[in-house]
Amino acid sequence: MRLRLSTITALTCAGIAGFLLFQTSQNVQQAEDKLRVAHESLAKEEASLRVLETEWDYLNRPDRIEDLAQQHLKMQATMPNALVKDSRSITSPPPQVEKKAIPAVVRETPPVATTSVPMPPSISNNEHKQFDDLMNDLATQNPAAGGGQ
Amino acid sequence: MSLPPLFRRPSEKIIGARRSALDVARGRLVFVGICFSLGYILLAARTMDLTVIQGELPRLAQVGSEEGDAPEQAVAEAKPLRGDITDRNGVLLARSLNTASLYADTYYITQPEKVAAALVKIMPDLKYADVLQKLQKKTHFIWLRRNLTPKNQIAILNMGQPGLNFQDEAHRIYPQGAIASHIVGFTDIDGRGLGGVERNFNALLETGTQPLKLTIDIRLQHIMRRELNKAIREFSGVGGVGAIMDVNTGEVLAAVSEPDFDPQSVGEEDRPALFSRLTQGVYEMGSTFKIFTAAAMIELKNPGMGQTFDARAPIEIGGFKIKDYHPENAWITIPEIFMVSSNIGAARMAEQIGTTGLRQFFKDVGLLDPLQIEIQEVGRPLVPNPWRPISTLTASYGHGIAVTPLQTLGAVSSVINGGTLVHPTLVMDSDLSKKDKSGKHVVSAETSHRMRQLLRLVVTNGTGKSADVPGFQVGGKTGTAEKNSGGNYNHKSLLSSFIGVYPMNAPKYAVLVMVDEPKGTKASHGYATGGWVGAPPVGRIVAAMAPVLGIVPKDIPHEQDMATPLLPYIKNGQPGEKHLASVGVE
Numbered sequence: 244m245r246l247r248l249s250t251i252t253a254l255t256c257a258g259i260a261g262f263l264l265f266q267t268s269q270n271v272q273q274a275e276d277k278l279r280v281a282h283e284s285l286a287k288e289e290a291s292l293r294v295l296e297t298e299w300d301y302l303n304r305p306d307r308i309e310d311l312a313q314q315h316l317k318m319q320a321t322m323p324n325a326l327v328k329d330s331r332s333i334t335s336p337p338p339q340v341e342k343k344a345i346p347a348v349v350r351e352t353p354p355v356a357t358t359s360v361p362m363p364p365s366i367s368n369n370e371h372k373q374f375d376d377l378m379n380d381l382a383t384q385n386p387a388a389g390g391g392q
Numbered sequence: 393m394s395l396p397p398l399f400r401r402p403s404e405k406i407i408g409a410r411r412s413a414l415d416v417a418r419g420r421l422v423f424v425g426i427c428f429s430l431g432y433i434l435l436a437a438r439t440m441d442l443t444v445i446q447g448e449l450p451r452l453a454q455v456g457s458e459e460g461d462a463p464e465q466a467v468a469e470a471k472p473l474r475g476d477i478t479d480r481n482g483v484l485l486a487r488s489l490n491t492a493s494l495y496a497d498t499y500y501i502t503q504p505e506k507v508a509a510a511l512v513k514i515m516p517d518l519k520y521a522d523v524l525q526k527l528q529k530k531t532h533f534i535w536l537r538r539n540l541t542p543k544n545q546i547a548i549l550n551m552g553q554p555g556l557n558f559q560d561e562a563h564r565i566y567p568q569g570a571i572a573s574h575i576v577g578f579t580d581i582d583g584r585g586l587g588g589v590e591r592n593f594n595a596l597l598e599t600g601t602q603p604l605k606l607t608i609d610i611r612l613q614h615i616m617r618r619e620l621n622k623a624i625r626e627f628s629g630v631g632g633v634g635a636i637m638d639v640n641t642g643e644v645l646a647a648v649s650e651p652d653f654d655p656q657s658v659g660e661e662d663r664p665a666l667f668s669r670l671t672q673g674v675y676e677m678g679s680t681f682k683i684f685t686a687a688a689m690i691e692l693k694n695p696g697m698g699q700t701f702d703a704r705a706p707i708e709i710g711g712f713k714i715k716d717y718h719p720e721n722a723w724i725t726i727p728e729i730f731m732v733s734s735n736i737g738a739a740r741m742a743e744q745i746g747t748t749g750l751r752q753f754f755k756d757v758g759l760l761d762p763l764q765i766e767i768q769e770v771g772r773p774l775v776p777n778p779w780r781p782i783s784t785l786t787a788s789y790g791h792g793i794a795v796t797p798l799q800t801l802g803a804v805s806s807v808i809n810g811g812t813l814v815h816p817t818l819v820m821d822s823d824l825s826k827k828d829k830s831g832k833h834v835v836s837a838e839t840s841h842r843m844r845q846l847l848r849l850v851v852t853n854g855t856g857k858s859a860d861v862p863g864f865q866v867g868g869k870t871g872t873a874e875k876n877s878g879g880n881y882n883h884k885s886l887l888s889s890f891i892g893v894y895p896m897n898a899p900k901y902a903v904l905v906m907v908d909e910p911k912g913t914k915a916s917h918g919y920a921t922g923g924w925v926g927a928p929p930v931g932r933i934v935a936a937m938a939p940v941l942g943i944v945p946k947d948i949p950h951e952q953d954m955a956t957p958l959l960p961y962i963k964n965g966q967p968g969e970k971h972l973a974s975v976g977v978e
Contacts, residue, residue, distance in 0.1 A: 254426070261434075265437060265441075269445060272446065290489075290490055293487065294489055296484065296487075297484060297487050297489060297565055297567050298567075300483055300484040300567040300568070301565075301567035301568075303483075304567070304569065304571070304614075305571075305610060305611055305613075305614035305615075306571070306614055306618070309614070309618075320936065320939070321939035322935065322939070323861065323863060323864070323935050323938040323939065323943075323944075323945045324863070324945060325939070326938065326939060326942070326943075326944045327944060328944045
């Protein structure tokens with residue numbers, strides 16, 4: 244039997260077309276599966292959100308918030324006279340009095356210690372001391388030791 | 393073109409007709425062979441597809457994925473969930489959630505006693521005998537428990553009983569509880585609306601397309617409920633109602649009827665509480681009706697504020713005596729009638745208005761017809777029939793005619809807002825609401841202004857002083873009605889109310905508080921009137937509303953107070969002349 248070239252070509256084309264069709268079908272099925280999973284996941288998330296929103300509004304009931312505020316906050320409900328129409332109408336607290344500036348000359352000549360300055364006992368050196376011992380040590384320091392004698 | 397060796401015929405040479413026949417036969421054989429081969433290839437490919445590509449690969453992919461359990465737990469998308477109900481700010485008042493319901497296929501349950509005992513242990517409110525009886529029936533489907541909690545569902549799953557199955561069902565949740573129960577309503581276990589907007593908008597809600605937004609503000613609803621309950625407790629009342637309304641639009645911002653109920657679990661014992669005193673109950677409202685009598689008088693007869701009425705003695709008519717709680721025993725002006733709440737004075741005004749005029753005015757403001765509102769729990773007003781002359785006199789001070797409290801609040805709003813008729817409405821969507829869109833005027837702007845002055849006078853100088861809140865120009869009217877039982881009025885069984893409106897220079901909100909059968913206390917010197925019972929809660933509500941709504945108080949000089957122009961017409965008023973001739977509207 245002699246097979247014609249056209250027959251072979253047709254069979255080859257049919258095979259290729261069949262394969263492509265099969266591959267396309269598989270791709271579509273897989274895409275549909277992904278879509279279905281995505282939809283299901285979305286629906287699940289939406290259901291969770293609905294539950295959370297409901298819980299949020301349940302926990303924020305005005306009567307519950309009011310009870311909790313009374314129990315745990317040292318605050319009262321806002322009174323009408325605490326409201327103002329314009330925040331600029333609130334009078335600012337009086338400005339703080341500035342501390343008297345140190346004369347420049349003093350700043351330029353810092354005091355120089357004439358004797359060795361006693362240092363507080365180092366915490367690291369007293370790691371094993373009791374807290375009371377530490378306090379005693381601090382109390383026995385001579386506060387005037389920094390001055391000239 | 394020469395063919396490859398595979399396709400060359402054998403070396404044996406056959407020629408002629410035999411050769412031709414053999415060629416045909418061979419060709420057919422090859423063709424059939426190719427067809428079979430293609431068939432087998434297709435079968436192999438399909439087998440591969442079903443077993444590996446569609447079967448094994450997705451499973452392997454899911455094992456590696458974090459969301460692998462999704463397909464098994466697919467959410468049923470058969471019937472849409474019932475629509476949400478929210479307040480005006482979007483706070484949930486009702487929502488349907490999917491929950492699991494437990495049913496049994498008893499053919500798969502071999503030890504019903506053991507299963508029943510385990511179920512009762514998980515859900516102690518179930519009765520062992522009931523569960524056992526159900527499990528001993530031979531059926532493929534019988535409900536054991538609807539709408540399980542997730543915790544119970546897991547516990548039942550852990551039992552590992554093949555005969556216990558679950559079905560997803562919608563369950564209606566009311567996150568705010570009883571706070572707005574009469575307005576929101578409730579549903580049965582199958583999700584059908586049985587009360588409030590749940591019933592009225594059942595068809596709409598079942599489509600689940602959009603949330604139903606109510607005019608209620610849950611914050612104001614809470615304030616109203618808190619203060620109303622405080623007043624009921626303080627005066628040992630049997631119930632009460634409260635409402636806040638936008639006087640310009642009719643939107644109801646708060647609507648409370650006590651006692652109320654938890655819509656989540658409505659039982660037979662809740663039956664009395666299902667009755668809404670606010671919209672179903674019809675009451676003789678008492679002196680708050682003098683607002684309408686005075687408005688009708690000013691609108692129809694245009695009297696001066698100095699015009700006086702004879703209140704020197706009770707009116708006797710048809711064997712019935714109309715008297716005052718605190719008799720003035722004098723000729724008194726309209727501001728005085730209003731300020732001291734004189735029944736005799738109101739009846740004298742009604743005489744001048746006439747039966748036809750007063751009745752028509754009541755009809756115009758919607759007091760003679762059932763309330764038009766978006767719930768079905770509405771009471772029909774009790775109107776005198778036939779309407780005799782004495783009915784006109786008693787109706788002038790709120791007796792002999794019974795209406796719903798919310799209806800009264802709507803009518804007051806219509807009189808106060810400049811004269812435009814408003815109906816109370818509960819839904820924001822204008823297509824769904826029964827809001828009055830006619831723009832009909834029930835009184836003139838001048839009459840409305842005069843009524844604001846009179847209401848303000850009641851609070852500054854009259855029976856409603858305890859409703860005043862500095863900076864808000866509260867106006868209002870007290871009402872104390874004796875309840876009628878068996879045709880007789882019982883002076884110890886009262887309905888005490890106060891309707892407040894503010895700010896009186898440009899009214900925005902109307903607030904109603906009414907307590908059913910209050911009893912006087914030591915602090916109230918034994919009184920249980922509207923001024924003692926209703927006015928203080930209204931004052932507290934106005935003060936509490938302001939920070940919520942951001943209303944800033946505004947101090948107004950005495951001379952600019954709405955009540956000041958009326959002071960010359962009252963005894964001990966300031967300054968000057970009294971009983972002047974008619975004056976224009978300030």
